[in-house]
Structure formats: structure tokens, C-alpha cells
Amino acid sequence: GxxxxxxxxxxxxxxxxxxxxxxxxxxxxxxxxxxxxxxxxxxxxxxxxxxxxxxxxxxxxxxxxxxxxxxxxxxxxxxxxxxxxxxxxxxSEEIHTIARKGLQADLPSAYAFLDRFAWQASDMEEVMNKIADGAQPKDAADAWVQEHADLVAKWTEGIAPAPKGQKIKLAFVAWDSEIASTNVVRSVLAKLGYSPEMLQVEIGPMWAGIAGGDADAMVAAWLPTTSKDYYDKYKGQVDDLGANLSGTxxxxxxxxxxxxxxxxxxx
Ligand code: PBE
Incomplete structure (x- = not known):
């Protein structure tokens, strides 16, 4: 060889x-x-x-x-x-949104949005491009959310604003795709009145953190294959909200x- x-x-x-x-x-x-x-x-x-x-x-x-x-x-x-x-x-796979058990009862507005959150690969690429061109991830996501007000309105339609300052923790791994998606979710949660916090971790702790309730949600589960080991280990201890993107x-x-x-x- x-x-x-x-x-x-x-x-x-x-x-x-x-x-x-x-x-x-x-x-x-x-x-x-x-x-x-x-x-x-x-x-x-x-x-x-x-x-x-x-x-x-x-x-x-x-x-x-x-x-x-x-x-x-x-x-x-x-x-x-x-x-x-x-x-x-x-x-080709889907990217799933995964929440901790109990999130729906504890933070119903956040859960309702997370459950609806779904976009196209081209949307994610727009955010990734802004960041690759030098924008801060937070600014790139905020700008994308502003530029896609119609889609964001569909995600949040009829959802009651959070009690001001209500905290929510999003776990993510520093892959460029997940930096983009997690920042967009953060941006929309902030619009809903939350004080979102982003927790950058490795992939194992990301899953363990959701399963253990130390983090509230993540949008980084590539299924059925890429994240299979973690999904198989934790699927009984987390809430799978389904695909937020397909065609990976x-x-x-x-x-x-x-x-x-x-x-x-x-x-
Ligand atoms: N990735 C990006 C991850 C999932 C998201 C493809 C680098 C992986 O687990 O390989």
C-alpha cells in the first residue's frame, strides 16, 4: 500500500x-x-x-x-x-434537533420553535459564507435572521414570548456547519425573549450534556449514520425533535x- x-x-x-x-x-x-x-x-x-x-x-x-x-x-x-x-x-442524511427531556414542560416557547426549526442546506451555507468571509458568527446569524424575516416568522408564529431573561443553553461542537446553525437558533431564541447561552463542547459531552440535562438543546445530530454511536447510546434519554435539514x-x-x-x- x-x-x-x-x-x-x-x-x-x-x-x-x-x-x-x-x-x-x-x-x-x-x-x-x-x-x-x-x-x-x-x-x-x-x-x-x-x-x-x-x-x-x-x-x-x-x-x-x-x-x-x-x-x-x-x-x-x-x-x-x-x-x-x-x-x-x-x-445522504438529515440533521436532527435534540432536546433534553422536560424541555417542553420547562421552556414551552423555546421547544415550540426548536420543534419547527427547519431550513435548507443553501440557508446554512449563506450563514457559513458570511462567517468564512470574516463576520463574527453572532453577527452573521443575526444578519441572516433579519434577511429571512418571512421564514423566521413562520418558525415563531403564535409562540408566546419568553419571560424576559429566561436562560436557555445550546450545546454545540465547533464545526463550521454547527457554528452557523447554533448561532441562528440562538438569534431566534433571543428574538423570542430568551437569554440564550452557547456551550462549545466536544461531541461526546454534547450528547451527554443533553441526556444529563446540563444543556437544553442542540441542532447537531447527523442521522442515521454519522452520529449513530451517540444516538444509540442516548436516544432513550433525550427528546428527538426530528430533522432540521436534509441532504448532507x-x-x-x-x-x-x-x-x-x-x-x-x-x-
Ligand atoms: N461533521 C459535521 C460532524 C457532524 C457535523 C460532519 C463534521 C461529524 O460528526 O462528523
């Missing part, structure tokens, strides 16, 4: 993200499924991955990263997913200038 031209050009390295993520689990599975002996899946973070991609892209160097959609990187750079004929990365994708991603089409070509 590790003898293909592509392998040599990237030193048999795939630039990954945080080790607990479903994407890293799928990438490790791909290394097995495609018999990529000698390849290294480099652990890091979403931020480190996009920084490495940006650096390589600017100098037209080869690079292979673990990637997902929706993501601003597909708008900022000319990229392609490598074909995955063995299906290691699973199919995961895989190995390369700049379009690379002459490789399939994960099979890496061997």
Missing part, C-alpha cells in the same frame, strides 16, 4: 478533523474498506483541516481532506468528493486540480 502516485504526492496522509466525529469514524472505515495500508488519518479539528486546505489550495499542492456538505469550502474553492463505491461514508454528505475531498476520481485510486 501507499505506493500510488497520489499516495506519494500527499505522503499517504488524509487530513482529518476532531477524533470523536462521525466523519473520522467513516474515514477510518474507508481506510479499511479500500485497503489503504500505510495511510495515516491525521487528527485535528475542522479549523485545522480548512487551514491546511487553504494553504495547499493557494499553492496548488495536492491534499486530501475529510469533508462534509453543507460547507463553505465548496463555495470558496473548486473541490470534488472522491467517489466512494463501497459506501464507507454512508448516504460526507467524504474524502480534494481540489479539482488533482487527477484522482475515486477512493479506489488511492491504493
Amino acid at each position: 501507499g505506493s500510488s502516485g497520489v499516495a506519494q504526492s500527499v505522503n499517504s496522509r488524509i487530513i482529518g478533523i476532531d477524533p470523536g466525529s462521525g466523519l473520522m469514524k467513516a474515514a477510518a472505515q474507508a481506510i479499511k474498506d479500500y485497503d489503504l495500508a500505510g495511510w495515516t488519518l491525521v487528527e485535528g479539528s475542522g479549523t485545522a483541516m480548512t487551514a491546511a486546505l487553504d494553504k495547499a489550495y493557494r499553492s496548488k499542492e495536492p491534499i486530501i481532506v475529510t469533508g462534509w456538505t453543507p460547507h463553505w469550502m465548496f463555495i470558496k474553492y473548486d473541490l470534488k468528493y472522491l467517489d466512494d463505491p463501497r459506501g464507507s461514508f454512508g448516504g 454528505k460526507l467524504g474524502l475531498v480534494v481540489p479539482s486540480y488533482m487527477d484522482v476520481q475515486s477512493i479506489e485510486d488511492l491504493k
Whole structure:
């Protein structure tokens, strides 16, 4: 293994993200499924991955990263997913909203909105783009909420304002997609009168925090595959409010200038 031209050009390295993520689990599975002996899946973070991609892209160097959609990187750079004929990365998925048990009784207005919250991949990308272009996540989300007043009105129609200053804790992992979605939810909850707090954690503590009641809700459950381990462990202890977005994708991603089409070509 590790003898293909592509392998040599990237030193048999795939630039990954945080080790607990479903994407890293799928990438490790791909290394097995495609018999990529000698390849290294480099652990890091979403931020480190996009920084490495940006650096390589600017100098037209080869690079292979673990990637997902929706993501601003597909708008900022000319990229392609490598074909995955063995299906290691699973199919198109939904992102679910997950609340702690008891939230509906304790914070009914927040729950009613969270239950309705649903948007398109293109919406999430608009927020991600603003942030990638330098906006603070909070400002990007507030601006998006202002620009989409009709949709936001549908999400909040008939929902009673919260008692002023009522706190609510949103847990999230610092993936760019979830930074965008969680900030939008925060922005709408603030419009409803809440004082929302965002708790940045790792994926395990995010799920454990909702299950244990230390956080109120999150909008970051990629199902049925990516977040499966956590969902299977905690599904009896949380409230699944269903999909807030559909049509996601995961895989190995390369700049379009690379002459490789399939994960099979890496061997
Ligand atoms: N992601 C983004 C996460 C879910 C959201 C694809 C990086 C993962 O668990 O892999």
C-alpha cells in the first residue's frame, strides 16, 4: 500500500478533523474498506483541516481532506468528493434537533420553535459564507435572521414570548456547519425573549450534556449514520425533535486540480 502516485504526492496522509466525529469514524472505515495500508488519518479539528486546505489550495499542492456538505469550502474553492463505491461514508442524511427531556414542560416557547426549526442546506451555507468571509458568527446569524424575516416568522408564529431573561443553553461542537446553525437558533431564541447561552463542547459531552440535562438543546445530530454511536447510546434519554435539514454528505475531498476520481485510486 501507499505506493500510488497520489499516495506519494500527499505522503499517504488524509487530513482529518476532531477524533470523536462521525466523519473520522467513516474515514477510518474507508481506510479499511479500500485497503489503504500505510495511510495515516491525521487528527485535528475542522479549523485545522480548512487551514491546511487553504494553504495547499493557494499553492496548488495536492491534499486530501475529510469533508462534509453543507460547507463553505465548496463555495470558496473548486473541490470534488472522491467517489466512494463501497459506501464507507454512508448516504445522504438529515440533521436532527435534540432536546433534553422536560424541555417542553420547562421552556414551552423555546421547544415550540426548536420543534419547527427547519431550513435548507443553501440557508446554512449563506450563514457559513458570511462567517468564512470574516463576520463574527453572532453577527452573521443575526444578519441572516433579519434577511429571512418571512421564514423566521413562520418558525415563531403564535409562540408566546419568553419571560424576559429566561436562560436557555445550546450545546454545540465547533464545526463550521454547527457554528452557523447554533448561532441562528440562538438569534431566534433571543428574538423570542430568551437569554440564550452557547456551550462549545466536544461531541461526546454534547450528547451527554443533553441526556444529563446540563444543556437544553442542540441542532447537531447527523442521522442515521454519522452520529449513530451517540444516538444509540442516548436516544432513550433525550427528546428527538426530528430533522432540521436534509441532504448532507460526507467524504474524502480534494481540489479539482488533482487527477484522482475515486477512493479506489488511492491504493
Ligand atoms: N461533521 C459535521 C460532524 C457532524 C457535523 C460532519 C463534521 C461529524 O460528526 O462528523
